[in-house]
Amino acid sequence: MDAKCSATNKNGSPCSAGPVRDDGFCYWHAPGLADQRRTDRQRGGAARSNVARARKQIAGAVLSPADIQGLLGATLRGVLAGRIEPGVGTSVAGIARVLIAVREATEVEERLTALEAAADPHGRRHG
Ligand SMILES: [Zn+2]
Numbered sequence: 001m002d003a004k005c006s007a008t009n010k011n012g013s014p015c016s017a018g019p020v021r022d023d024g025f026c027y028w029h030a031p032g033l034a035d036q037r038r039t040d041r042q043r044g045g046a047a048r049s050n051v052a053r054a055r056k057q058i059a060g061a062v063l064s065p066a067d068i069q070g071l072l073g074a075t076l077r078g079v080l081a082g083r084i085e086p087g088v089g090t091s092v093a094g095i096a097r098v099l100i101a102v103r104e105a106t107e108v109e110e111r112l113t114a115l116e117a118a119a120d121p122h123g124r125r126h127g
Pocket residue numbers: 005006007015016017025026027028029030
């Protein structure tokens with residue numbers, strides 16, 4: 001799109017965004033999109049605070065492989081001793097499996113990111 005938004009930014013420079021509608025204004029400047037922008041902003045804020053909340057909870061709950069192993073051992077002993085319902089033991093085992101799978105996926109991702117950074121020190125994205 002060659003056309004530019006016909007509004008100016010707060011610092012007086014012409015807006016360089018592409019118009020999204022026939023009135024020649026971009027998403028940020030179109031008068032008709034004020035309601036849309038407000039809704040999007042609220043939605044974005046809610047999504048960000050949800051992410052922040054989830055991150056805080058996860059940070060306190062990260063389990064190392066040793067933690068998971070200890071938890072599984074304790075659960076197994078509990079089930080065998082009749083202190084823990086077998087169903088709870090099955091759930092713990094299933095969750096532990098998922099935790100390990102996520103950990104493995106995360107490690108692969110981190111290794112891949114490191115490899116990409118090493119192969120392309122300027123951080124350009126190809127493709
Ligand atoms: Zn604009």
